[in-house]
Amino acid sequence: MASEPLVVGVDFGTLSGRAVVVRVRDGAELGTAVHEYRHGVLDRALPDGRPLPPDWALQVPQDYVDVLKNAVPAAVAAAGADPADVIGIGTDFTACTMVPVKADGTPLNELPEFAGEPHAYVKLWKHHAAQGQADRINALAERRGESWLPRYGGLISSEWEFAKGLQLLEEAPAVYAAMDHWVEAADWIVWQLSGTYSRNACTAGYKGIYQDGYPSPEFLKELNPDFAGFVADKLDHPLGRLGDKAGTLTAEAAAWTGLPEGIAVAVGNVDAHVTAPAARAVEPGQMVAIMGTSTCHVMNGDVLREVPGMCGVVEGGIVPGLWGYESGQSGVGDIFAWFVDHGVPPEYHERARERGISVHELLTELAAEQRIGEHGLIALDWHSGNRSVLVDHELSGLVIGQTLATRAEDTYRALLEATAYGTRVIIDSYTDAGVPVTELVIAGGLVKNALLMQIYADVLDMPLSVIGSEQGPALGSAMHAAVAAGAYPDIRAAAGAMGSVERGVYQPIPGNVEVYERLFVEYQELHDHFGRGANEVMHRLKALRRAAKGEK
Template structure:
C-alpha cells in the first residue's frame, strides 16, 4: 500500500506552539509535539532588562520560528510519517497578535538599534496598554456614526490592530515611521513559510475593522492623530486571502527549518479559535463552538447578518466562506483561574489537595460542585 498523504497543522498559542500531523484520508490525528516559547510573555521586562509598564504583553518572534524548527520534525517522528508524505501545512495564531516589520518581513526588534525599544516587539493579544487609544477610537466612531462600529457590538478592543498601532505612533514615533508593515503574526508566520504576504480574511475582519471591502477611512484615522491618516495605505493594506485557500508554497528556507518538502502548499493563516469550528464539524448555520483555554471564545456561523451588543464581531466569511461568522466570549478565563490558584489558594486547601492526590483546580472544582448556583 502506498504511503498515505498527510498534512501538518501548527497552532501558535500564548505560551507555546504545537504541531499536529493529520492523515488526509480520514482526518485522523497521528501525533503532535509542543515547543514552549523560551521568552514566554514579556510583561515585566525586555530580554535586555528594559522595564515594561503595567498592562504590557510582548513576545519575541524568533520563538515562533523555533516552533517550526523543533515541534514539526518531532511530530513527524512521533507519527512515523516520512516528510515526503506531507502535502501541505496550515497554521493558526492567537489574535490580535501584531508586530512592526520592514518590507521584507524583518521584525524591528531584530534590528540592533531597536532591541531595547518595547514598541519594536510583537504585541501579544493580551497587551492591554492601548486602552486609552481604544477608548478614543470608540468615542470618535460613536460620535461620527461610523458604519462599522455596530459590527463589533458597539466598541473595539484595546487588543486590536488600530489601537495598538496608534499607541506605537503616539509613544514611539520613530518605530512607527520606520515600520513598513504592521502585520498580524498569523500572516507573518505564513509570510515566513512561503515568502508571500497575504492578509487573512479572519484577522482583517475581526481585528482590523475590515468590513464590506474597506477599512476605517483616512478621515476617521486622521481625526485621531494627523499622522495616522495614512496608516491603512502606508502600513496595513494587503491583498486579502480567503480562509482555506493557498497562500503560496514552502520556501527552501522554511523547508530546511521544518524538514518538510520544498514546494508543498502553505495555507492562508487563521485565528486559533476560528479554526476550531470546522475541526468540530460545526459548519452549519446556528452551530456554536466554545473554545475554552487561556481565554474562551464562542464562535458561530450564520446565513443572516445581525448586530449583537457587546459581541466581538461579525465578519463575512470570517469563519467559513459564504457565511457570516460571529465571535464573542471572555478574554480572560484560564488566566484568571491560574492567577487565583497562584495568589489566593489557602495553605489548608493545598495540604488537603495534596493528600487527596488532586491539583488545585481539581480540589476547587470538587468543592464548587457541592454548592448551589450563586452560593
C-alpha cells in the same frame, strides 16, 4: 504504515505552539508535539530586564520560528510518518497578536537600535494598554456615525489593530516611522513558511476593521493627524481567503521543519475560527466556545444582524458563504490560574503535590462536593477586562459575599461560575439580536474539567457538545492545509471528512438550572451596576493605580 497523504497543522497559542500530523482521508491525528515559547509572555519586563507598565503583554517572534523548528519535526517523528507524505501545512494564531516589521518581514525588535524598545516587540492579543486609544476610536466613530461600528457590536477593542497601532504611533513615533508593515502574527508565520506576505481575510475583518474597505484617512486624521496614512502605509495588503494557498514551503522553512520544499502553505487563520470546522460546526446557529486561557465564541449565521458587544461579524470570516460571528471573554482559564497562583494557601499546593494532581484538580474536586449557592458568593469575571458585551479592559474582577468562613474552593467555584455567567450574557445577546444559538460545542483545554462543563450546561440551560479532538485549532489548521493542497474542494467538505464532535455530552439538570437562574439574576445586576456606568469605581481604581505608579 502504508503511504497516505498527510497534512500538518500548527496552532500558535499564548504560551506555546502545538503541531499535529493528520491523515487527509479521515482526520486521524497521528502525532503531536508542543514547544513552549522560550520567552513566554513578557508582561513585567523585556528580556534585558527593562520593566514594563501594567496591562502590557509582549512576545518575541523568534519563539514562533522555534516552534516550527522543534514541534513540527517532533510531531512527524511521533507520528512515525514519512515527511515525504506531507502535502501541506496550515497554521493558526492567537488573533491580533501584532508584529511591527521592515519590508522584508524582519521584526523591529531584531534591529540593534530597537532591542531595548518595548514598542518594537510583538504586542500579544492580550496587551491591554491601548484602552485610551480604543476609547478615542469609539467616541469618534460614534460621533461620525461610521458605518463599520455596528459590525463590531458598537465598540472596537483595545486588543485590535487600530488601537494598538495608534498607541505605537503616539508612544514611540520613531518605531512607528521605521515600521513598514503592521502584521498579524498569523500572517507573519505564513510569511516565514512561504516567503510570501499574504494578509488573511479573517483577522483583517475581525481585528482590522475591514468591511468593504478600511476606516477612511479622514477618520484616522481626526484621531491623530500623523495616523492618517496608517491604512495605506502600514496595513493595507492583498487579502487571502481562508483555505487558499498562500504559497509553497521555502527551502529554508523546509530545512526548519523537515517537510518537503514546495508543499502547499495555507493562508493564515485564527485559533478560534479554525476550530469551527474541526468541530463540524459549520451550519448557522452552531456556536463553538474555545475555552482555554480565554474563551472565543464563534458561530456562522445566514443573516447579518447587529449583536451588541460582539467582537465582530465578517462575511466568510469562518467559512465561505456565511456571516461569521465572534464574541469572547478575555480571561477564563487565566482567571483560574491567577487564583491558583495568588489566592490559594500553601497547604492546598502541598496536598495537590502529595496526591500528584494539579491545584486546579484539587480545588475542582472540593468545589464539586458543594451544593449550588452553598459558598454564598458571586464573582465578576473581569480580571482581564471584558471583551463582550461591555468591551472595556479597564474593568476588573470582583468577588462578593466573602466571610471568614470562605475557603479557597469556594472562591474557585465562584470564579468557574462567573465565567459561565459571562458566557450566558453573550449567548443571550445573540438570541436577543435575532441570531439564536441552537447548539454549543465546547473545544479547548478546559473541556477536561467536568465540573466546569456541568456548570455551563446548567447556567446556560443547554446541552453541551464536545469536539472530538483535543487539539481543535491544530486540527482545523491541518484541514485548511488539506484544502490549500487541493485534497478537498472547500473547508465544508474537509469538515465533513476530517472534523468530529460528540453531541449532548453534558445535559442541564433541571434542579440546578433553577438555582442558577436565581444566581444569574444577581450576576446580571452586578454586571450592569459595575459595567454600564452606574458605579465607575473600577475605572477610578485603575486611574489611581496608574497615578501611584507615575504613569499616564
